[in-house]
Amino acid sequence: MLTVKGLNTEYPSLKGPPVKAAQDVAFEVPAGKFFTLLGPSGCGKTTTLRSIAGLERPVGGEISVNGRLVYSAEKKIFIPPNQRNFGMVFQSYAIWPHMTVFANAAFPLEVRKTKLSKKEIRDKVMRVLSAVALDQYAEREATRLSGGQQQRLALARALVMEPELLLLDEPLSNLDAKLRDRMRFELKRIQRELGLTTIYVTHDQGEALALSHEIAVMNEGRIVQVGAPRDIYDHPRTKFVADFIGTTNFIDGVALGQDSTSGRWNVRTPVGDLLVHTDQTLAANMRVTVSIRPEDVELLEEPAAANGYNLVSGLVDQKVFLGDMVDFQVKVDDYILLSRAHPSLRTPIGDRIYIRMNPEKCVAIPDTSPARAAA
Ligand SMILES: Nc1ncnc2c1ncn2[C@@H]1O[C@H](COP(=O)(O)OP(=O)(O)O)[C@@H](O)[C@H]1O
Ligand SMILES: [Mg+2]
Structure with missing residues (x-):
């Protein structure tokens, strides 16, 4: 489904050589799987995710989705982010305050080039709102939702375009601990029910272990180990992985x-x-x-x-x-x-x-x- 090969992404720095934020990053994610990039702050998780989204332009490597190349350094391919058909939710998700829940979720469809009928929009929006259990709040003003409900709304908005790939960057980190635990279950349920191929970024090992089919542990721009949660926990290959995942x-x-x-x-x-x-x-x-x-x-x-x-x-x-x-x-x-x-x-x-x-x-x-x- 998603294949990332030899991905390198750099940022220019004012003085000295460029920051090598992602180095030789490579992994594959089968359709319908929940894949997590896990590592300490600054290790290159967001850079990798943004490179997949097309929000950063890598300096080397290849990214393909369902056999379609969206980036290739060698073949000089770079599909712009709005043509990749990926859904995204970030840590600092923004809901539009003066709109209802329904209008927030419908927004991506309203601004789309190919117009849909009112009924088509209504059907699609109500389907995603019920997937995130917000259908009963459709007419409520978005700011009158709780933190967890707003987070689910951000997710609904990412889902309404029926993305091929869902990219989530620390989407739970602004929630308090209790709510975060509950949202973990919610997220897992939605991902499973909709069969969404998901790339998830977190620095929280508990979250990664609880949610993922597979985890890639990153350190200093590189993937240091990839495996199922139990595999990584039970059989770490480096001291860094053993120490980072648990005690x-x-x-x-x-x-x-x-x-x-x-x-x-x-x-x-x-x-x-x-x-x-x-x-x-x-x-x-x-x-x-x-x-x-x-x-x-x-x-x-x-x-x-x-x-x-x-x-x-x-x-x-x-x-x-x-x-x-x-x-x-x-x-x-x-x-x-x-x-x-x-x-x-x-x-x-x-x-x-x-x-x-x-x-x-x-x-x-x-x-x-x-x-x-x-x-
Ligand atoms: N826009 C940017 N300009 C320059 N350096 C950046 C930029 N974004 C991230 N970096 C640097 O790239 C490295 C990886 O950052 P990032 O991908 O955000 O890590 P993570 O998401 O794992 O915390 C860090 O050293 C960070 O300081
Ligand atoms: Mg980050």
Whole structure:
């Protein structure tokens, strides 16, 4: 459906070389899928989205939608934004204050070159208003809607042109937390019901995990990993991805060798030797970082029977009660491991506690940073 290849977009800067805001960005989105660009502020998400929309002119690459080239550096193709037939909603969506909800949603149709009859417009507008559950407010003045309703109206206005592709840039970030959670579900429902191919931009990892079929994590203008939410969460390929998506423990280590029975790698770490998972090529003596999520650091009051798990023990150093869970900091020698446990675990501070870590959840990431490799 959408194919982006080798996309490069730059901004001129007053002094010095141009800002390379998107570099070699490439991905494909199948029809009907929800695809998210996720990364910290300034990593190039908006630039990539605006390049797809035709609001920025890239310096290299190719963008095609349903086999139609909308941009190609090589073939010198640049279809202007108004001829791409994409719907867009931005963080700072604007509704027109002196118009009704209906008039706001109808506006893109009214200004269209090919004129529609009054009835055609009415049918199309009421269809999108009911998709975003605003049909009962059609005659209300748009400013008298709540924040969430205004956001849905902005979405309706993007949908009324029946876009081939829906582009959303942090559309929920101006809403308060409760409303944002509700709108997540709404957005997902609308996307699914209408089967819209959607490109979504956010810096909020929770939002990305909740909404997406696939996520591309970006850093410094580049895509660093693409995958399904669970895949990215469970098997990050770099420390940046592990750290950006959720909370994790990083344990420095050195690869020892492969276990002959399980095929898993053994890694020497300050908390002991660990069996780990990896999707990447390791070699003996390679420096690695083991990433393990707090919810996968399992705490036990009694030593567990050895059964292929990574078993260590430590002393409870700190506890933070969070209602539906408790965060434990456990000191293993000089290392602090963070564990997220069920609140029924009441082990006091200073007591010994036993730790079990499923090798599948201990992800070894080869250390490629020159600083550490040289150390
Ligand atoms: N219009 C512009 N002119 C110059 N630099 C820009 C412009 N827009 C964005 N940038 C720069 O390009 C980089 C990527 O920005 P952006 O795509 O907005 O990131 P994100 O949406 O991920 O926060 C940043 O370094 C930003 O400062
Ligand atoms: Mg942005």
